[in-house]
Amino acid sequence: MKKILFLFLAVFLYAKEYVITKYLTNRPSISVEYNGPKEVKKILDMDFKVLDHFNLDSNSSIKFLFSYSKKDKTLEVKYLKNDNLILIKKYKSYSYAYFPFLVHRAVYDINEYMNMPSAKFLIRKVIYSLLVAPKQANIYLADYTLSYKKRIITGGLNIFPKWANENQTEIYFTKYERLPVLYKYNLLTGKLTKILTSQGMLIVSDVKKDKLLLTLALKSQPDVYLLDLKTKKLLRITNYPGIDVNGKFWGKKVVFVSDRYGLPFVFSKDLSTGKVTRVLYHGKNQVGVDSYKNYLVISSRETDNSFKPNTFNLFLVNSNDDSLKRLTMRGQNMFPNFSVDGSSIMFIKRENFFSKIGIIRLEENKVFYYKLNKILQSFDW
Amino acid sequence: MKKIALATTLAALFIFSGCSKQPNLENAQNVEATSVQTENTVSETSNEGITTSNESVSTENANVEEQTIAPATITVSKTQNNQQFAKKLASIVIYFDFDKYNIREDQWPKVEKLAELIKSNPSNYTVRIEGNCDEWGTEEYNYALGLKRANSVKNALIKLGVDPKKLTVISYGELNPVCTAHAKWCWRLNRRDNFTYLP
Missing domain, CATH: 3.30.160 (Double Stranded RNA Binding Domain)
Structure with a gap:
């Protein structure tokens, strides 16, 4: 696996770009x-x-x-x-x-x-959290251009919103009360349901029907857990004594970010065998990851400056053929998030004092940017 | 023929638009193009959201609701004695290096001072150790880093004889900055642990 990834990386480095997506040739x-x-x-x-x-x-x-x-x-x-x-x-x-x-x-x-080809990203709603003052973050509903804005949740810290269902009527989010609390909120009825409480941190990282991947710190130790809402069973996926966060469903595996090699990198864990493997051998660290079917998008830091702006680029990994594709070339490209149909990736590009929203159209092989006058805490679409 | 078709179109348009009952946005799909039809698509109602919901639109992506970030406020207890203790706790701030969660050598005297302070007050309370990060990286990893920073000090305090039951940890990630300038000195101030008295 390692060798194959190295090989593809080498191919990519010399060929500059290894294109695995299709171009739309005949546009009506x-x-x-x-x-x-x-x-x-x-x-x-x-x-x-x-x-x-x-x-x-x-x-x-x-x-x-x-x-x-x-x-x-x-x-x-x-x-x-x-x-x-x-x-x-x-x-x-x-x-x-x-x-x-x-x-x-x-x-x-x-x-x-x-x-x-389907363009569901156009009609998907975006939910995001924005810091408005220290210890005060609101959750907003928006369209994909972030032109429309509606405040949904206010009061204290409301962070890491995630869509709870396919038709986007419910969200999960974390509210900081005395301890972090996970809530489910229905946008149509206003019904608020308490799901779980944990000390330290509590984040919904991924949702797959009734199953949630959470980053929890039940004993002060951040680990990835699988919560089955039907059976109410909580299963611990990782148990490394350092940092394990950001679990994403990836076929029969779960990918997550771990600092078990000293710095944060993306690993996968096979849920049937329990085998843990590093996914991408590239970059100084990798803190952002999202999955769609057999694809992964990873934000990888390619420079090593503590205080100057670093270069973060996005890479697309396909588990079917172990291929790798560079999606961005320069700048700080972070928080990649696949669209619901996997055709697009939304991400944040930071440029000194400003941020941009980027939308990668994978089939069309294009990236579009538009201005973002705020720094989002997190978003989901 | 065209005129007849157009007349039919307009008649159909009139009838359909007059009878429509404002279906949901989702109903806008699956419209056959075999004959002229009209379709009224209605957005979700304004009850989508909590009572404080606030709707706006700006094609410039202008953020009208964002406020200038003010210095952090510190929660203190209501009773005066405890207030004094809470203030002493809040005055201690432990700083960390970039991307690190081990306690720096120069920060150890503060940890020892903190341990003595907690041990000197045997009453029933909890100290919440709040791990914070700079703005570099707002993803989950940053929150875990804040938590590890809080845990480092928690473990050190336990080793120095503090009752573990008195300690709880939380990570604020980058959500509680004391400094919002985009500068090296500022980021350094945000990589810290704060201590809050919880009665």
Whole structure:
């Protein structure tokens, strides 16, 4: 395994880039026209740009006429082919502020209508925690551009929100009371359910139906645990006396970040054999990891400065063929987070005093950035 | 023919839009393109969220709600005697090196002073050891690092004769900064353990 990874790393280093994703070669041409407020147009433009599935050509026979009425809070989309009206879709919200979701849904529907690869990331909601004062962090709901913002949980420290279900109606989050407490919160009903309490730290790292991977410190020692909410059984996955955190489901394995080699690196543990293996032999340390099916994305520090900005780059590991792909080239690229369909990776790029949100479109082999005027504590989408 | 189709379209549009009952956002999918249809898609209602929910939109990603981070406040007990003890506890701060959780040699006198202080007060209380980190790395590892920093001092205090029952640990990660400048001297101040009196 090690040798194979080294080999692929070598291939990558010499070839600069080892491409394992497919390019979208034949992008259909469509024409998009819009009438309405400028800020709605901005979201519309961004959606088509990040989606990157279409050639926008005003002469195309396939036309989509968008119009947004601020008064009615309604977005209307007319589908035209050779100037014949095929379909009209209307999207309405109760508040004006919600318009980014209407635009995302409309673009998502056009993508489906044109039979293009799924782009679920457009309509996924983002949940994030933001530090507003020392020991005060709120949880917000947003669209993927973070243009829409709604405060969901306030009061004290509310951190590490994670979506609890596929249709994004419930979240898990940690609230610091006298001890850290794990709650489940229903966004539609407002129901708050206490799940677990632990001293030290308590974080939901990954959710797979009724099973949660937690970082817990029941005896002051941070370890990865598997909590089955159906059976209420708590299983300890790691037991190294240093730091073991950030567990993610990865097929029959669980990956996690551990400092068992002195510095933090990503390891995997086979749940049937118990065998622990280091996953990626690259970089000075690796603190961020996320998984999707057989893929892993890892943030790896490639420089060794204690105080100057270090270079963190993202790498994509495929367990099926042990391939490795560099996803970013420079800067501080951290907190990688796969989209629900695995087609995209959202991450944070830090540049001195600023941050950007990056979205990697794996199939299209492109990265898009947009400004982020705040430092997020954590996010999930 | 086109005119008839258009008339049908408009009639259908009128009927459909008039009858629609505002379905959920999820209902917006699976629309067949065989005939002209209209569809009303309604966003989730504003009851999505807790009572304090607050909705806004900004296409500039402007953050209007973020506040300037003020110096940390320290929880103190209500009774005066305990307040004094809490203040003494809070005045002790133990600092750590970058990415490390072992107690530095120059910090040991403070740990010893802390042990004496706790041992001198036999009443029933808990000292919460709060591990903190600098802003470098806000992922889970940083929280674990804060916890290990708290544990280092906890273990040292136990070795110095402090009753383990009096000690509890928590990690604030980077969530409790005393300094928010992007500078070396500032990050150094944030890599620390604080001590809070819990009655």
